[in-house]
Amino acid sequence: AQSVTQPDIHITVSEGASLELRCNYSYGATPYLFWYVQSPGQGLQLLLKYFSGDTLVQGIKGFEAEFKRSQSSFNLRIPSVHWSDAAEYFCAVGFLSGSARQLTFGSGTQLTVLP
Amino acid sequence: DADVTQTPRNRITKTGKRIMLECSQTKGHDRMYWYRQDPGLGLRLIYYSFDVKDINKGEISDGYSVSRQAQAKFSLSLESAIPNQTALYFCATSDSSGDRTGKNIQYFGAGTRLSVL
Numbered sequence: 690a691q692s693v694t695q696p697d698i699h700i701t702v703s704e705g706a707s708l709e710l711r712c713n714y715s716y717g718a719t720p721y722l723f724w725y726v727q728s729p730g731q732g733l734q735l736l737l738k739y740f741s742g743d744t745l746v747q748g749i750k751g752f753e754a755e756f757k758r759s760q761s762s763f764n765l766r767i768p769s770v771h772w773s774d775a776a777e778y779f780c781a782v783g784f785l786s787g788s789a790r791q792l793t794f795g796s797g798t799q800l801t802v803l804p
Numbered sequence: 805d806a807d808v809t810q811t812p813r814n815r816i817t818k819t820g821k822r823i824m825l826e827c828s829q830t831k832g833h834d835r836m837y838w839y840r841q842d843p844g845l846g847l848r849l850i851y852y853s854f855d856v857k858d859i860n861k862g863e864i865s866d867g868y869s870v871s872r873q874a875q876a877k878f879s880l881s882l883e884s885a886i887p888n889q890t891a892l893y894f895c896a897t898s899d900s901s902g903d904r905t906g907k908n909i910q911y912f913g914a915g916t917r918l919s920v921l
Contacts, residue, residue, distance in 0.1 A: 693846075695846075698844070721907070721908075723909075725912070730914075731914060731915075732808070732894065732912040732913050732914040732915050733847075733894065733896075733912040734912075735909060735911070738909065740907050779846060779847065783908060789835075789854065789900070789903055789908070790902070790903070790908040791849065791852070792847075792849075792910060794846035794847040794848075795846050796844050796845055796846040797844075797846050
């Protein structure tokens with residue numbers, strides 16, 4: 690069965706710092722990978738996705754993530770954290786269920802940004 | 805206006821009450837999903853519907869039921885609410901045309917925060 694692990698439950702950084710949020714997945718086939726962000730009081734917004742091709746993917750707000758098959762990872766990098774980046778971040782893997790893709794989510798990483 | 809709208813945004817109810825959460829979408833997607841989010845557990849799938857006549861149980865369907873009234877509407881019911889159903893509930897949609905490439909993307913509503921006392 691597929692699974693997603695986000696080892697960091699809560700991270701606190703200062704504004705302007707760079708940051709990497711970790712995501713490891715377990716899936717027996719080619720994974721489709723996603724990062725979503727949930728800002729306070731908001732729904733989940735898709736940040737970026739990996740389907741195939743270039744293993745370094747760019748998303749909104751300058752975020753990027755790198756797929757590393759050998760490490761079963763899809764870590765999210767934020768080059769310079771802004772106060773507005775404080776949110777909960779979810780990694781997800783898309784897996785085949787019948788003919789359709791479903792999602793399995795990690796437990797999330799809560800990001801706090803200090804001024 | 806939001807593409808995926810959930811109502812209500814917040815609800816407090818009592819144990820044993822019946823409650824319905826509603827979701828409507830203007831994205832024209834054929835697939836709709838209900839998830840619940842609990843702290844430290846991420847999102848877990850309750851039910852999903854691939855079209856109006858195709859409804860499937862997800863990982864944690866016990867205690868819930870759903871109705872797909874139209875392609876754009878998918879409601880979640882708690883027939884007799886209990887306190888451990890206190891959670892944040894999300895509706896999501898996707899387009900089956902992504903199956904050909906495997907590039908399905910799910911789009912989420914803003915969530916309904918439910919408290920069962």
